[in-house]
Amino acid sequence: MSPVTSQFTLAAAADASEHRPLIITLFSVFVVATLVITVWAGRQTKSASDFYAGGRQFTAFQNGLAVSGDYMSAASFLGIAGAIALFGYDGFLYSIGFLVAWLVALLLVAEPLRNSGRYTMGDVLAYRMRQRPVRTAAGTSTIVVSIFYLLAQMAGAGVLVSLLLGITTDAGKVGIVALVGVLMIVYVTIGGMKGTTWVQMVKAVLLIAGAILLTFLVLLKFNFNISDLLGTAAENSGKGSPFLEPGLKYGATATSKIDFLSLGIALVLGTAGLPHILIRFYTVPTAKAARKSVNWAIGIIGVFYLMTLALGFGAAALIKPDEIIASNKAGNTAAPLLALHLGGVDSSWGAILLASISAVAFATILAVVAGLTLASSSSFAHDIYANVIKKGQATEKQEMRAARWATVFIGIVSIALGALSRDLNVAGLVALAFAVAASANLPTILYSLFWKRFNTNGALWSIYGGLFTAVFLVLFSPVVSGKETSMFKGADFDWFPLENPGLISIPVGFLLGIIGTYLAKDKADAGKYAELEVRSLTGTGAH
Numbered sequence: 272m273s274p275v276t277s278q279f280t281l282a283a284a285a286d287a288s289e290h291r292p293l294i295i296t297l298f299s300v301f302v303v304a305t306l307v308i309t310v311w312a313g314r315q316t317k318s319a320s321d322f323y324a325g326g327r328q329f330t331a332f333q334n335g336l337a338v339s340g341d342y343m344s345a346a347s348f349l350g351i352a353g354a355i356a357l358f359g360y361d362g363f364l365y366s367i368g369f370l371v372a373w374l375v376a377l378l379l380v381a382e383p384l385r386n387s388g389r390y391t392m393g394d395v396l397a398y399r400m401r402q403r404p405v406r407t408a409a410g411t412s413t414i415v416v417s418i419f420y421l422l423a424q425m426a427g428a429g430v431l432v433s434l435l436l437g438i439t440t441d442a443g444k445v446g447i448v449a450l451v452g453v454l455m456i457v458y459v460t461i462g463g464m465k466g467t468t469w470v471q472m473v474k475a476v477l478l479i480a481g482a483i484l485l486t487f488l489v490l491l492k493f494n495f496n497i498s499d500l501l502g503t504a505a506e507n508s509g510k511g512s513p514f515l516e517p518g519l520k521y522g523a524t525a526t527s528k529i530d531f532l533s534l535g536i537a538l539v540l541g542t543a544g545l546p547h548i549l550i551r552f553y554t555v556p557t558a559k560a561a562r563k564s565v566n567w568a569i570g571i572i573g574v575f576y577l578m579t580l581a582l583g584f585g586a587a588a589l590i591k592p593d594e595i596i597a598s599n600k601a602g603n604t605a606a607p608l609l610a611l612h613l614g615g616v617d618s619s620w621g622a623i624l625l626a627s628i629s630a631v632a633f634a635t636i637l638a639v640v641a642g643l644t645l646a647s648s649s650s651f652a653h654d655i656y657a658n659v660i661k662k663g664q665a666t667e668k669q670e671m672r673a674a675r676w677a678t679v680f681i682g683i684v685s686i687a688l689g690a691l692s693r694d695l696n697v698a699g700l701v702a703l704a705f706a707v708a709a710s711a712n713l714p715t716i717l718y719s720l721f722w723k724r725f726n727t728n729g730a731l732w733s734i735y736g737g738l739f740t741a742v743f744l745v746l747f748s749p750v751v752s753g754k755e756t757s758m759f760k761g762a763d764f765d766w767f768p769l770e771n772p773g774l775i776s777i778p779v780g781f782l783l784g785i786i787g788t789y790l791a792k793d794k795a796d797a798g799k800y801a802e803l804e805v806r807s808l809t810g811t812g813a814h
Contacts, residue, residue, distance in 0.1 A: 297623070298432075301477075301630040302454070305470050305637060309458050312466035319667040322463035322674065323390040323649050324553040329468060331560040335567025338551050340471030342369075342542075342568065343478055343575055344420075344639040344701060348632050349427045351576075352609070353602025355583020356595055359505070359514035361521050362583055364531070365702070366576040368538025372705075373572065376543040377565045383720050383807035385552040385561035392549055392712060393654035396719050399799035400727040402663075406654040408734040412711040413546040413654075415738060417647035418685060419704035420547070424640045425451060425689020430603045431629050431636070445690045451640060452686035458641040459648060460675045464554060467641045474631075474638040475571065481631040482578040485606070488613045489585035504587035514587070530769045534702055537773030541705025544712030547639075547646040582606050589613070600755070607632065640685070648677035691759075702771050703745055710737035710776035714784045720807055725788055726795040732787025737780025744772035 316322050329337065347369065354362030387395045393409035428451040429444040438444060458466060493500040505514040513519050521531035542548060552561045586595065586605040589612045598604040610628040614621035652674035657665040665673070715733045718725040744767045751757055753765030769775075788795075 297626040298630045298633070301634045302637075305473070305634060306454075306457070308469045308473065309462035309466040312469050313461040313463065316463040316465055319390075319653075319670055321465060322671050323550070323653065325464040325468050327554060327556050329554045331555060331563035332567055333468070333472060334551060334555050334560070334564035335571065336475050337468045337471040337554070338548065338564060338568040339571040339575075340473075340475030340478070340635075340638050341547055341551060341642045342572060343475065344424060344427075344635065347575065347579065348478060348482070348582075348635055349430070349603045349606055350423070350601075350701065351579045352582040352586060352606040353595070353599070353604070354520075355579065356586035356590070356605040357508075357592060357602045358520040359508065359510070359584075359587065360517055361519050361531075363580060364521075364535070365538070366579050368535055369542075370569075370573055370576050372539045372542035373565065373569045375540060376548065377562070377569065380543045380549070380716065381552055381561050381565045382558045384549060384716070385555070385558045387720065387803060387807045390550065390553060390653050391650045392546060392716065393650060393658075396715060396730055397654075397658070399719070399796055399803050400730055403659045405727055405730050405734075406658050408731050409712075409715075410650045410654040410659075412707075412734050412738050413650035414647045414681065415742065416544075416546055416704055416708045416712065417643045418681065418688065419707055420545070420701060421640055421643050421681075421685040422688050423701045423704070424636045424643070425685055427603055428633060428636045429689070430599050431607065431632050448689045449686050451636060452682045452689070454637055455640040455644050455685075456678055456682040458637065459644045459678045462641075464550075464645060467638070467645050468554060470634075470641060471638045474634045477631045478635050479571065479575060481628050482575055482582065485585070485610060485613065485628065486578045486581040489581045489589075489609070492585070492589070492613065500581075500584055500588055504584040507589070508587050508592055526768050529774065530771060533706075533769050533771045533774035536777055537702055537706035537709055537771050540709035540713055540773075540777060541702075542708075544708035544716065545704070546650065546708070546712070547642040549712075550646050550649065551642075582609060585609050585613075644678050644681055644685075647681050648674045651677040703750065706771050706773035706776060707738065707741040707745075709773060710741040710780040711735075712737075713777075714781040718784050718788075720803070722788075723797065723800050724795050725784070726791050726793060728791030728793070729784045729786075729788030733780050733784030736783035736787075737776055740779045741772050741776035744769075744776060748772065 318326075320326055347366075351362065351365045351369075354365055356362070384392075384395060387398060391409065392413060393406040396405040396409055425448045429448045432438070432447040432450075433444050438447065458470065462470070489500065490497075493503070501515055505511055508514045510519065521527045521534075551564075555561050555564055583605065586609040590605070590608055595602050595605050595608060598608060607625055607629045611621050611625040614624035652670050656673040656677075657663065657670045661669070711734050714737060715730050718729065718733065745751065747765060747767045749757060749765045749768070749770050751765065752759045752762040754760075757765070
């Protein structure tokens with residue numbers, strides 16, 4: 272099937288003149304609804320606590336729903352479905368890693384972090400260390416991790432809307448990425464944490480509903496016979512039984528096996544270091560509510576990731592792999608194309624289903640990019656601007672103004688990098704963010720909470736060392752150059768063979784934290800650690 276023919280088939284409903292107004296209308300409804308929510312919440316944002324933590328007024332269930340909406344990103348809905356559709360069993364490994372990671376967040380991070388910090392990760396580190404250097408390091412790491420994660424969302428948005436509106440030119444796709452960037456700036460600057468949280472809750476409900484609908488239709492197509500579904504998927508993939516067995520993507524060579532190990536480590540450890548997830552623990556009134564919200568999130572996210580099996584294998588069974596690849600080389604359009612095929616490629620139902628699922632996915636992207644942008648702009652304003660530049664003398668009004676300007680800057684950077692990343696698999700891009708978070712943030716958080724001797728020097732070595740190692744290895748990996756699906760297709764400087772640096776960078780982050788601590792001349796403040804320990808475990812003295 273030629274790319275031209277395939278593209279026509281993929282967007283047949285979208286290209287038909289009688290369907291385009293319907294599609295644009297359905298799509299616009301979702302965008303307008305989220306903007307209305309944002310404006311409504313923005314009117315209730317009066318203080319820094321409202322902007323950063325939503326006034327700490329959300330219940331455990333509400334926060335669990337919002338956490339789910341924040342976590343179930345374009346990687347979950349688009350990237351994993353595409354990975355399963357193209358690589359079968361190996362694609363589902365992303366779902367397993369993303370879900371298991373929540374156990375680390377629940378058992379080690381959620382409650383102590385809620386008790387120890389105020390708005391950001393920097394608050395936890397600065398409690399018993401020198402303020403200015405650790406806040407600068409924490410802010411830098413937060414912004415870098417958030418931008419890596421934003422790349423995936425931008426890439427997903429470009430693919431989605433291009434399919435929805437029949438846009439095939441590179442300029443058009445870049446324009447879509449820019450539109451997402453503008454919308455996310457509006458969400459954060461107007462709504463703050465309150466607006467972002469409500470958008471995430473609504474989006475989580477819509478995404479679960481969309482996934483349930485597609486799962487039901489896929490199973491109905493195969494008379495609820497899962498064996499028949501898997502068999503058809505294997506046959507239609509052109510790979511046969513290996514499609515349902517480990518090793519299709521990660522088992523061909525020793526390098527790919529090691530790459531899978533690296534990916535798994537990054538996924539499992541990364542969640543507990545993701546800034547936009549960490550700040551969600553501050554939006555509830557108590558540590559008990561923070562723990563309960565994680566329990567809710569695990570249940571909701573677990574159900575969703577089970578449904579990615581039906582989405583991915585359903586796409587593999589009903590759509591030729593060449594057709595998926597022709598639309599997007601990384602497979603990111605598998606879920607929307609599945610909706611189109613289930614409804615009928617040339618029918619109004621197909622157009623409606625495609626538009627609805629794509630709009631839900633777009634709402635997913637908007638909610639996640641808002642959370643990411645809020646995390647990074649909050650860290651800049653609260654950690655770097657208020658406590659480093661202004662040395663704690665900034666007013667709440669100045670701090671919030673700095674956060675809004677940071678939002679604009681981060682949005683511009685994300686638009687530029689997202690335009691370059693539009694052909695990469697969004698699940699793979701998110702995995703990179705997990706690796707960077709697990710390398711730079713997680714070691715420092717755990718050492719700060721649980722290691723009495725840990726000091727400022729150790730924190731700086733851990734954050735900067737893990738961050739630099741992860742980013743450096745990514746820059747010289749196949750993700751950036753050397754492959755047809757790389758960010759820079761014409762370049763070739765990928766001397767680091769792994770697509771995910773976690774296997775190297777995460778141990779480096781932990782090790783440098785230890786080395787930096789023991790090499791420091793100043794000793795840790797034992798009294799401060801004792802206070803932090805009591806506070807983190809009991810909540811005594813917490814905000």
